[in-house]
Amino acid sequence: MSKKLTKRAEDYSKWYNELIIKADLAENSAVRGCMVIKPYGFAIWENMQKELDRMFKETGHVNAYFPLFVPKSLFEAEEKNAEGFAKECAVVTHYRLQNDPDNQGKLRVDPEAKLEEELIVRPTSEAIIWNTYKGWIQSHRDLPLLINQWANVVRWEMRTRLFLRTAEFLWQEGHTAHTTEAEAIEESKQMQEVYAEFAEKFMAMPVIKGAKSESERFAGALETYTIEALMQDGKALQAGTSHFLGQNFAKAFDVKYTSKEGKQEYVWATSWGVSTRLIGGLIMTHSDDFGLVLPPRLAPIQVAIVPIYKGEEQLNMISEKVDVLVKELHAKGVSVKFDHRDTLRPGAKFAEYELKGVPVRVAVGNRDLENNTVEVARRDTLEKQTVSQDGLSDYILELLEEIQTNLFERSVAYRDDHITEVDSFEEFKEVIENKGGFVSAHWDGTIETEDKIKELTKATIRCIPNDAKQEEGKCVLTGSKSGKRVLFAKAY
Amino acid sequence: MSKKLTKRAEDYSKWYNELIIKADLAENSAVRGCMVIKPYGFAIWENMQKELDRMFKETGHVNAYFPLFVPKSLFEAEEKNAEGFAKECAVVTHYRLQNDPDNQGKLRVDPEAKLEEELIVRPTSEAIIWNTYKGWIQSHRDLPLLINQWANVVRWEMRTRLFLRTAEFLWQEGHTAHTTEAEAIEESKQMQEVYAEFAEKFMAMPVIKGAKSESERFAGALETYTIEALMQDGKALQAGTSHFLGQNFAKAFDVKYTSKEGKQEYVWATSWGVSTRLIGGLIMTHSDDFGLVLPPRLAPIQVAIVPIYKGEEQLNMISEKVDVLVKELHAKGVSVKFDHRDTLRPGAKFAEYELKGVPVRVAVGNRDLENNTVEVARRDTLEKQTVSQDGLSDYILELLEEIQTNLFERSVAYRDDHITEVDSFEEFKEVIENKGGFVSAHWDGTIETEDKIKELTKATIRCIPNDAKQEEGKCVLTGSKSGKRVLFAKAY
Numbered sequence: 001m002s003k004k005l006t007k008r009a010e011d012y013s014k015w016y017n018e019l020i021i022k023a024d025l026a027e028n029s030a031v032r033g034c035m036v037i038k039p040y041g042f043a044i045w046e047n048m049q050k051e052l053d054r055m056f057k058e059t060g061h062v063n064a065y066f067p068l069f070v071p072k073s074l075f076e077a078e079e080k081n082a083e084g085f086a087k088e089c090a091v092v093t094h095y096r097l098q099n100d101p102d103n104q105g106k107l108r109v110d111p112e113a114k115l116e117e118e119l120i121v122r123p124t125s126e127a128i129i130w131n132t133y134k135g136w137i138q139s140h141r142d143l144p145l146l147i148n149q150w151a152n153v154v155r156w157e158m159r160t161r162l163f164l165r166t167a168e169f170l171w172q173e174g175h176t177a178h179t180t181e182a183e184a185i186e187e188s189k190q191m192q193e194v195y196a197e198f199a200e201k202f203m204a205m206p207v208i209k210g211a212k213s214e215s216e217r218f219a220g221a222l223e224t225y226t227i228e229a230l231m232q233d234g235k236a237l238q239a240g241t242s243h244f245l246g247q248n249f250a251k252a253f254d255v256k257y258t259s260k261e262g263k264q265e266y267v268w269a270t271s272w273g274v275s276t277r278l279i280g281g282l283i284m285t286h287s288d289d290f291g292l293v294l295p296p297r298l299a300p301i302q303v304a305i306v307p308i309y310k311g312e313e314q315l316n317m318i319s320e321k322v323d324v325l326v327k328e329l330h331a332k333g334v335s336v337k338f339d340h341r342d343t344l345r346p347g348a349k350f351a352e353y354e355l356k357g358v359p360v361r362v363a364v365g366n367r368d369l370e371n372n373t374v375e376v377a378r379r380d381t382l383e384k385q386t387v388s389q390d391g392l393s394d395y396i397l398e399l400l401e402e403i404q405t406n407l408f409e410r411s412v413a414y415r416d417d418h419i420t421e422v423d424s425f426e427e428f429k430e431v432i433e434n435k436g437g438f439v440s441a442h443w444d445g446t447i448e449t450e451d452k453i454k455e456l457t458k459a460t461i462r463c464i465p466n467d468a469k470q471e472e473g474k475c476v477l478t479g480s481k482s483g484k485r486v487l488f489a490k491a492y
Numbered sequence: 493m494s495k496k497l498t499k500r501a502e503d504y505s506k507w508y509n510e511l512i513i514k515a516d517l518a519e520n521s522a523v524r525g526c527m528v529i530k531p532y533g534f535a536i537w538e539n540m541q542k543e544l545d546r547m548f549k550e551t552g553h554v555n556a557y558f559p560l561f562v563p564k565s566l567f568e569a570e571e572k573n574a575e576g577f578a579k580e581c582a583v584v585t586h587y588r589l590q591n592d593p594d595n596q597g598k599l600r601v602d603p604e605a606k607l608e609e610e611l612i613v614r615p616t617s618e619a620i621i622w623n624t625y626k627g628w629i630q631s632h633r634d635l636p637l638l639i640n641q642w643a644n645v646v647r648w649e650m651r652t653r654l655f656l657r658t659a660e661f662l663w664q665e666g667h668t669a670h671t672t673e674a675e676a677i678e679e680s681k682q683m684q685e686v687y688a689e690f691a692e693k694f695m696a697m698p699v700i701k702g703a704k705s706e707s708e709r710f711a712g713a714l715e716t717y718t719i720e721a722l723m724q725d726g727k728a729l730q731a732g733t734s735h736f737l738g739q740n741f742a743k744a745f746d747v748k749y750t751s752k753e754g755k756q757e758y759v760w761a762t763s764w765g766v767s768t769r770l771i772g773g774l775i776m777t778h779s780d781d782f783g784l785v786l787p788p789r790l791a792p793i794q795v796a797i798v799p800i801y802k803g804e805e806q807l808n809m810i811s812e813k814v815d816v817l818v819k820e821l822h823a824k825g826v827s828v829k830f831d832h833r834d835t836l837r838p839g840a841k842f843a844e845y846e847l848k849g850v851p852v853r854v855a856v857g858n859r860d861l862e863n864n865t866v867e868v869a870r871r872d873t874l875e876k877q878t879v880s881q882d883g884l885s886d887y888i889l890e891l892l893e894e895i896q897t898n899l900f901e902r903s904v905a906y907r908d909d910h911i912t913e914v915d916s917f918e919e920f921k922e923v924i925e926n927k928g929g930f931v932s933a934h935w936d937g938t939i940e941t942e943d944k945i946k947e948l949t950k951a952t953i954r955c956i957p958n959d960a961k962q963e964e965g966k967c968v969l970t971g972s973k974s975g976k977r978v979l980f981a982k983a984y
Contacts, residue, residue, distance in 0.1 A: 029624065030566055031611065034559035036624050039639060042556045064534045067526035068613075068644055068660050069582075072589075074522055076599045086589040090561075091601050092613065093585045095648040097564075097578040107568045109583050109610055118601055119523065121560075121584065121613075132521065132528050141835060147531060152560055152644065156587040168560050343633060 005355075007289045012233040019283060020162045023292045023356050026279075033160040033167030037276065040356065043300035044279055045170065049150065051202050051297075052172065052274065055194050061146045061174060068152075069119035070128045078252035081126055084219020088156040090121040090167075121154040126220065126245070126271060129175045130253040137177060137267060139258050144187070145177040163280035164237075164492050171275035174242075177267045179257065181246070184268035185223070188244040191272040192225040195240035203278065204295040204408035205229050205285045206415050207239055208438070208487065210463025215447050218271075222246040228462045228487070230415045231284035234436020236462045236489035239281050242272035280492070285411050286380075292357030293379055295407050296400040303329060303336045303396060304353045308346045308365035315340065318364050321389065325362075328393035334400070354379065359403050360396055380406050421485070425476050428488070432459045438489045442482035444475035453477055459488040497847075499781045504725040511775060512654045515784045515848050518771075525652040525659030529768065532848065535792035536771055537662065541642065543694050543789075544664065544766065547686050553638045553666060560644075561611035562620045570744035573618055576711020580648040582613040582659075613646040618712065618737070618763055621667045622745040629669060629759060631750050636679070637669040655772035656729075656984050663767035666734075669759045671749065673738075676760035677715070680736040683764040684717040687732035695770065696787040696900035697721050697777045698907050699731060700930070700979065702955025707939050710763075714738040720954045720979070722907045723776035726928015728954045728981035731773050734764035772984070777903050778872075784849030785871055787899050788892040795821060795828045795888060796845045800838045800857035807832065810856050813881065817854075820885035826892070846871065851895050852888055872898050913977070917968050920980070924951045930981045934974035936967035945969055951980040 005022060006014045020026050025041030028034075037045065053063075069092060076082040096113035100106045122128065129147075136142060154168045174191060178184040192209055199207045207227035217224040221243035229239045250256070250266040259265050286293040296302050305325070307318040322338050329336045337358075339349050346363065353361050363375040374392065377384045380403045387395055418437025422428045431439050439459065443449060453476075454460050468484040475482050497514060498506045512518050517533030520526075529537065545555070561584060568574040588605035592598045614620065621639075628634060642664045652658050666683060670676040684701055691699045699719035709716040713735035721729045742748070742758040751757050778785040788794050797817070799810040814830050821828045829850075831841050838855065845853050855867040866884065869876045872895045879887055910929025914920045923931050931951065935941060945968075946952050960976040967974050 027624075027627075029559045030563055030620065031559045031561045034561060036559065037557040039554035039556045043554065045557075046555060062531040062535065063538065064531045065529040065537075065662065067521045067523045067528065068646065069523045069526060071522055072599065075589075079597070082589075082599060086599055089587065089589050090584045090611070091586040091589070092582045093601065094583040095581065097567075097574075097581050097583065097612075105571070107564065107574060107578055109585065119582070120589075128522065132519075135519075154560065170557060 005289060005291060008232065015289075016280075016284065017162065019287060019292060025283075025292075026162050028162070031167070033157060035162050035166050035168075037170075040300060041279060044282070044294070044298055045276055047298045047300065048198075048202070048278060049172075052198055053150075055198060056148050056172075056174065059190060059194060061148045061176075064147050064149060065151070066125050066128050066132060066149060068122055070122055070125075072118045072120060074127045074131050075120045077127060077131075078220050078249050080248070081124075081220035085123040085155070089123060090154045090156055092119040092121065122151070123153055123155045124271075124273075125149065125151070125153075125173055126175065126249055127253075130249040130255060130269070133175075133177055133267075134253050134255045137255055137257050140179050140260055143177055143179045143257060143267065144183065146174075146187075147176065148172055148174045161280075163276055163283070165277075169275050169277065171273050174270070174272045176270045177250075177255070178269070179259065179265070179267065181268050184246075184270050185244050188223070188225055188242045188270040188272065191242040191270070192227060192240075195227050195242065195272075195274060198274075199227055199229065199239055199278075199281075200408065202295065202297045203282050203285070204297075204404055204411060205239070205281055206408065206412045208463060208465055210465040210468075210487065212241075212463060213447075213450060213461040213486070215450055216461060218243045220245060220248050222248070226463050228438075228489075229281050229285065230418055230437060230489070231281070231492065232414070233284070234418060234490070236438065236491040237277075237281045237284070238462070238491065239278060240272070240274040243270060245269035245271060286407050287357065290382070291355035293407070294357035294359060296359045296404045299357065299359050300335065301337045301353075301356075301358050302334050302400055303360045303362060304349070304358045305336065305338045305362045305364065306346050306349045306353075307338075307340055308363055310366075314366055317369055318366075321369065322364060325389075325392055329396065332393060332397055334393075334397065350377075360399055362396070378403055380410075419487070422476065423473070428453075428459075428476050429457055432457045432488070432490065436490070438462065438487045440485045440487055441476040442473035442484075443486050444478050444480035444482055449475060449477050453488065457488075458490050460491055462487045462489050462491060497781060497783060500724065507781075508772075508776065509654065511779060511784060517775075517784075518654050520654070523659070525649060527654055527658050527660075529662075532792060533771060536774070536786070536790055537768055539790045539792065540690075540694070540770060541664075544690055545642075547690060548640050548664075548666065551682060551686060553640045553668075556639050556641060557643070558617050558620050558624060558641060560614055562614055562617075564610045564612060566619045566623050567612045569619060569623075570712050570741050572740070573616075573712035577615040577647070581615060582646045582648055584611040584613065614643070615645055615647045616763075616765075617641065617643070617645075617665055618667065618741055619745075622741040622747060622761070625667075625669055625759075626745050626747045629747055629749050632671050632752055635669055635671050635749060635759065636675065638666075638679075639668065640664055640666045653772075655768055655775070657769075661767050661769065663765050665763060665765040668762045669742075669747070670761070671751070671757070671759065673760050676738075676762050677736050680715070680717055680734045680762040680764065683734040683762070684719060684732075687719050687734065687764075687766060690766075691719055691721065691731055691770075692900065694787065694789045695774050695777070696789075696896055696903060697731070697773055698900065698904045700955060700957055702957040702960075702979065704733075704955060705939075705942060705953040705978070707942055708953060710735045712737060712740050714740070718955050720930075720981075721773050721777065722910055722929060722981070723773070723984065724906070725776070726910060726982070728930065728983040729769075729773045729776070730954070730983065731770060732764070732766040735762060737761035737763060778899050779849065782874070783847035785899070786849035786851060788851045788896045791849065791851050792827065793829045793845075793848075793850050794826050794892055795852045795854060796841075796850045797828065797830045797854045797856065798838050798841045798845075799830075799832055800855055802858075806858055809861055813861065814856060817881075817884055821888065824885060824889055826885075826889065842869075852891055854888070870895055872902075911979070914968065915965070920945075920951075920968050921949055924949045924980070924982065928982070930954065930979045932977045932979055933968040934965035934976075935978050936970050936972035936974055941967060941969050945980065949980075949982075951982050954979045954981050954983060
């Protein structure tokens with residue numbers, strides 16, 4: 001494989017795939033549509049998990065684990081949900097292999113080991129979880145039930161892309177049960193806020209919070225709250241969703257509680273999830289033609305230190321200085337790598353850290369020892385500076401914060417520049433086709449119009465923004481009356 | 493379900509199952525042999541994961557993620573491994589459901605969505621991982637490769653028991669590749685040490701380190717190093733294994749590297765794993781007729797504080813004192829729960845924390861306010877003491893350490909008391925049948941003898957201890973020559 005990365009302007013999709021491979025994030029596996037998440041990519045996911053898990057716990061949730069398999073009869077209990085996922089289910093039908101008498105030394109599925117009932121590999125866990133909740137919920141005292149699960153799920157997608165759409169992916173799925181409709185709605189909105197905060201504060205990825213139109217809702221939900229981000233190629237990415245499920249699952253699985261007044265009532269439900277897809281969003285928000293750009297708060301290595309030396313004696317003198325810096329940075333919670341491999345030249349190391357998006361790179365050479373300096377390079381702007389060794393760890397700490405802020409502000413500026421209000425369908429098509437980004441337009445509220453617009457432009461309603469203001473207008477396609485603008489975009 | 497727990501002496505197996513249900517650790521699910529790990533049980537697993545993950549990283553390992561599915565042709569590439577797991581594989585044969593025309597509203601597997609090649613749900617990941625490593629390893633510079641994965645695996649076991657043997661379970665599996673045989677053996681022994689340290693230091697569960705006899709080895713391994721613990725009913729539990737795989741997988745998947753001398757060589761492999769089975773071991777090492785007993789270092793709640801009060805005014809006065817204590821304990825890294833629920837009486841709360849194995853319970857009543865005291869109860873000995881509020885957080889911190897130590901020492905004493913040296917088969921049978929525990933005996937080294945002993949006594953060779961000393965003797969069954977004693981036991 002060539003060392004050189006395709007430029008984004010040339011072929012964004014090719015750039016994306018190459019970057020993932022070259023930066024050692026992930027690769028396709030021998031299983032159609034399933035990826036291998038390599039150690040460097042997985043370390044980003046671990047950092048995401050750590051922060052999200054903390055945020056879930058701070059909002060009162062606990063983790064649990066439910067089975068990978070869902071018996072078919074449970075799977076189909078909530079009809080809309082079953083219908084929504086039926087076409088992409090991996091199905092286990094047998095539980096044993098045997099030697100194949102027609103093919104020496106090979107194994108085949110043992111036809112006698114057929115399961116009485118097929119098992120679906122979970123595409124999402126509402127069915128198995130609500131069937132379990134039935135046994136856990138009797139009284140209003142058992143509520144709310146606020147549970148999250150970190151798990152793998154499988155959706156047999158026909159067209160897959162690393163991180164964005166894979167047959168198996170890693171995610172978390174929250175499943176909560178409440179006594180009242182209002183409390184369940186509040187919970188689903190709260191988790192939308194948690195996701196938005198995570199995206200902006202840690203991923204430095206600005207998002208728009210809104211509700212999905214009916215046709216884009218999660219199968220079985222009454223309302224889907226979403227966070228929508230904008231990628232560098234002008235396409236939107238649904239980055240996380242939180243669903244108000246009403247009483248659909250409670251009714252399908254007969255989950256009732258005894259209220260304070262002694263009445264039997266169905267409980268109210270939510271579910272919410274984000275997945276390894278976020279890593280795709282992270283890549284397409286910040287990275288450039290030189291490789292990955294990682295926000296410091298999620299970078300597995302925040303600072304890489306490269307010695308520039310001739311001979312062991314110089315290396316020893318540099319190491320002495322660097323060891324002190326490494327200790328100071330560690331004590332401040334910074335993740336540092338002192339790269340003194342003797343198998344690579346400094347230039348090759350610089351290229352590697354650039355490709356891998358390490359936020360800050362420090363180079364220390366012989367002249368630096370004389371001058372009490374180091375060279376500090378930041379990945380976001382590619383700027384280099386000569387900096388004094390005095391107070392260096394504090395300087396780096398501040399620089400990391402500055403990079404985090406800069407990445408966010410840069411993305412906000414790009415995103416804000418790519419929300420275009422339009423009032424005619426000509427304009428709509430022109431913006432979607434040439435500029436990209438979100439188009440803010442009036443819509444008559446019908447599925448027919450939404451479908452027609454999608455057919456004509458490939459753009460879909462990404463969300464009805466939470467902060468959309470009341471504004472009289474006319475549907476951009478049909479001219480019918482509309483009370484607020486919604487956001488359209490082409491999307492991943 | 494009755495509140496009362498079956499006594500261990502009455503029916504150990506019933507006690508175990510009831511305890512798991514009553515202490516809210518786990519339950520059986522709607523899927524045959526698969527369990528639901530409830531929040532309290534999962535919190536123990538999270539604590540285990542946290543410590544193990546830290547230990548793995550400190551020994552140079554990184555995490556990654558590989559596919560859930562293994563194509564059949566890859567699965568069978570390493571024959572011994574395939575043979576070992578073939579009879580317990582869940583197999584995915586189809587990828588879609590459709591409406592069933594013969595059964596309105598129901599779904600059925602779409603016969604047209606048959607996979608060209610069946611997918612095995614991983615029972616262990618050597619095959620898919622070594623197929624991936626082929627692409628990652630070219631040069632000696634790519635080695636060692638030290639990777640761990642946290643994952644779910646599926647083994648279609650016919651007789652299952654919560655935590656100990658379930659069709660799906662959670663585990664970690666390390667998979668490493670090395671240039672030399674010696675380095676791979678060293679790695680597998682190192683991980684045995686890591687497991688032993690974790691078991692003893694965190695689970696307070698003493699283990700014996702040893703090697704498995706040939707017939708008890710992992711399928712495809714040249715050597716299996718194990719840690720073996722002893723449960724309260726005298727049965728052994730294999731708590732973790734680390735395998736030296738030789739070049740079996742490298743040859744099966746053609747994984748070679750170019751040595752420093754420019755030669756093509758097959759790499760050397762190890763794999764190692766522990767699972768949610770450890771929670772079963774934890775339960776059966778420490779718990780008693782009153783419920784779970786958790787070592788402080790893994791307890792989700794280390795200290796529970798229960799106020800004893802009449803009326804809101806008293807509660808407020810108690811809360812004022814308790815809030816200070818809670819803050820101090822938090823600052824010292826102690827996990828505390830102040831249980832001021834007004835729906836339960838203090839006695840019911842005491843019973844709950846006893847059942848759930850919370851190491852320290854603090855009760856604060858009106859008289860304690862007057863006397864500047866609290867009542868402290870420790871779960872391990874069930875002792876209660878009146879303690880001054882001055883310096884209370886330090887007192888509790890020390891008490892937690894003391895409990896951790898006491899649990900370990902108690903278990904060591906029990907275990908040491910249950911290793912019996914025998915020199916005749918009569919004695920062997922008598923000890924296995926009546927006393928239980930490990931029997932240390934001479935064995936002639938043959939599989940035939942091992943099988944015969946198992947047939948006659950149900951005891952198997954748990955391990956050949958690492959520290960077994962050379963000692964001339966005669967096989968307990970056949971009288972043939974033997975150079976050291978091995979440990980037999982009935983096992984889970």
